Amino acid sequence: MSDHYDVIVIGAGPAGSMAAWHASLGGAKVLVLEKDRDIGLPVRCAEGVGAAGLQSLIEADPRWIANKIEGINLISPHGKRVHLANEDFGYVLNRKLFDNFLAEKASKAGAEILTKAYAEELLFDEKGDVNGVVFSRFGKRLSLRAKIVMGADGVESRVGRWAGIRTQLKLRDIETCVQFTMANVDVTPSDCDFYFSHERAPGGYIWVFPKGDGIANVGLGISGEYAQYQSPLRYLEDFVQEHFPKASVLTTTVGGVPVAPTNKQIVKNGFMLIGDAAHQANPISGGGIVPAMVAGKLAGQVAAEAVQTGDVSAAFLKKYERQWYKSEGNTHKITYRLKEAVYKLTDDDLNKTADSILSLPEGKRTIVAVFKKALYNKPSLILDALKVFKMSISEVFDPLS
Amino acid sequence: MIRIKEDRCDFCGTCVSVCPVDCIELRETVIKIDEKTCTDCKLCVYVCPIETLEFVDE
Ligand SMILES: Cc1cc2nc3c(=O)[nH]c(=O)nc-3n(C[C@H](O)[C@H](O)[C@H](O)COP(=O)(O)OP(=O)(O)OC[C@H]3O[C@@H](n4cnc5c(N)ncnc54)[C@H](O)[C@@H]3O)c2cc1C
Ligand code: SF4
Ligand code: SF4
Numbered sequence: 001m002s003d004h005y006d007v008i009v010i011g012a013g014p015a016g017s018m019a020a021w022h023a024s025l026g027g028a029k030v031l032v033l034e035k036d037r038d039i040g041l042p043v044r045c046a047e048g049v050g051a052a053g054l055q056s057l058i059e060a061d062p063r064w065i066a067n068k069i070e071g072i073n074l075i076s077p078h079g080k081r082v083h084l085a086n087e088d089f090g091y092v093l094n095r096k097l098f099d100n101f102l103a104e105k106a107s108k109a110g111a112e113i114l115t116k117a118y119a120e121e122l123l124f125d126e127k128g129d130v131n132g133v134v135f136s137r138f139g140k141r142l143s144l145r146a147k148i149v150m151g152a153d154g155v156e157s158r159v160g161r162w163a164g165i166r167t168q169l170k171l172r173d174i175e176t177c178v179q180f181t182m183a184n185v186d187v188t189p190s191d192c193d194f195y196f197s198h199e200r201a202p203g204g205y206i207w208v209f210p211k212g213d214g215i216a217n218v219g220l221g222i223s224g225e226y227a228q229y230q231s232p233l234r235y236l237e238d239f240v241q242e243h244f245p246k247a248s249v250l251t252t253t254v255g256g257v258p259v260a261p262t263n264k265q266i267v268k269n270g271f272m273l274i275g276d277a278a279h280q281a282n283p284i285s286g287g288g289i290v291p292a293m294v295a296g297k298l299a300g301q302v303a304a305e306a307v308q309t310g311d312v313s314a315a316f317l318k319k320y321e322r323q324w325y326k327s328e329g330n331t332h333k334i335t336y337r338l339k340e341a342v343y344k345l346t347d348d349d350l351n352k353t354a355d356s357i358l359s360l361p362e363g364k365r366t367i368v369a370v371f372k373k374a375l376y377n378k379p380s381l382i383l384d385a386l387k388v389f390k391m392s393i394s395e396v397f398d399p400l401s
Numbered sequence: 402m403i404r405i406k407e408d409r410c411d412f413c414g415t416c417v418s419v420c421p422v423d424c425i426e427l428r429e430t431v432i433k434i435d436e437k438t439c440t441d442c443k444l445c446v447y448v449c450p451i452e453t454l455e456f457v458d459e
Contacts, residue, residue, distance in 0.1 A: 035428065036429050042411075154414065155414055155418045156415075156417040156418060157417075158417065158423060167418075168418065168419055168420060168421050168423075169419050170419075171419065171448065176415055176448045177450055178450045178451065224419065227447055227449075227450070228446075231450060231451065231452050233451045233452065254415070254450045255413040255415060256413065256414065256448065256450070258418065
């Protein structure tokens with residue numbers, strides 16, 4: 001460890017590791033601080049990613065792919081299944097190995113990584129601009145200076161607030177989630193199942209993502225607005241009791257996903273926010289791995305340029321913000337509007353949507369058709385859906401959205 | 402005040418993301434609420450996925 005870095009990244013999730021990797025490739029001297037003892041653990045994820053999104057960033061590697069997904073089933077409250085097939089929908093990852101792999105990439109490119117390193121506060125110069133980090137490790141408190149500090153500290157992010165950025169989420173903008181990884185689950189191994197029901201998962205959905213050998217991630221997220229009446233844990237226990245009474249729970253996973261538009265501010269002088277910390281997960285699906293990687297890559301590249309040109313001002317770092325909106329952020333504004341409408345549908349509306357999709361010939365059953373039917377009385381949102389989903393299904397399927 | 406049932410906590414950070422006054426501190430396996438700053442708004446209680454937090458009238 002030296003006492004001065006070009007870039008210090010707080011958090012070694014997909015956002016932080018991608019940023020560290022790409023900033024290092026650009027020639028910056030980078031340090032990553034991770035509070036936990038293991039990168040990639042605990043896994044707080046259903047591990048689904050769309051193939052197109054992932055492959056635009058990194059080559060799929062059998063070392064961290066648990067299963068290939070070739071279809072999705074959208075299941076209505078009355079149990080009707082709308083099946084959408086696509087050979088290249090996506091993958092169920094082994095997220096621990098995946099996060100490790102990205103950290104290794106950063107390390108090989110020259111970044112230094114420290115685990116058990118808990119960032120406690122930021123340091124500021126006389127003008128009030130961020131210029132370093134105080135962290136604790138094995139009982140010692142250390143201060144390090146950096147030209148740029150990045151907050152990649154996930155949904156629990158405090159780093160943005162320390163920098164003076166408002167990041168707290170409204171109740172309606174957090175999905176609160178519980179998942180069981182279960183053995184002895186009887187599902188089609190190449191399909192991901194999504195259950196929609198206002199009664200069983202209000203303001204969210206239930207997922208069953210198979211990992212092979214009868215093992216699957218079975219979980220649900222509900223909107224924070226509804227969690228005050230009944231916790232996601234109780235909803236999940238009811239669902240599992242009904243659908244998989246013979247399965248056993250191997251792992252219990254708990255967590256939150258920001259389902260908001262991108263945070264209003266994501267850069268300041270010498271400071272950048274990325275990934276869940278910047279509310280960059282897809283608001284309708286809650287898929288945050290690929291968006292965090294996209295943001296990390298862009299932020300890392302821009303940080304390296306900033307260091308090279310000697311200009312780490314917010315004005316320069318805004319290049320990252322502009323690129324983010326162009327690649328994902330603008331789409332998220334639309335999917336946020338869609339989410340607000342879709343999650344308000346009653347179970348009756350959802351049943352009718354499923355019935356009318358199933359009355360279409362198989363070839364016409366697409367994601368766009370599903371949204372058209374679901375939002376039939378909201379023409380402006382149908383246009384939104386068309387705008388977003390004119391891309392190929394698998395691009396939208398992130399994860400499996 | 403907010404009571405933490407520490408044996409239930411999974412240290413997932415969902416509560417931290419909604420706290421308006423940033424008074425929850427979360428390490429790998431430690432959670433603390435700074436009672437002096439806490440406003441008893443209960444948002445953290447609402448979003449905890451596994452009912453770790455509880456509001457108790459003093
Ligand atoms: C139940 C659940 C299911 C999900 N399923 C999917 C899915 O199927 N597909 C998908 O794409 N997305 C999914 N997501 C979302 C996805 O996991 C996140 O969007 C993604 O991990 C965000 O990456 P990140 O790098 O921004 O943050 P994280 O992966 O959360 O990484 C943040 C890191 O920062 C560290 N950190 C925090 N504070 C500090 C500090 N003070 N000092 C040092 N380090 C710190 C944390 O320990 C953590 O390692 C799911 C989320 C949940 C909760
Ligand atoms: S949301 Fe609940 S389980 Fe998660 S850290 Fe907060 S108190 Fe613990
Ligand atoms: S009650 Fe409100 S202020 Fe207190 S810890 Fe919870 S969210 Fe924060």
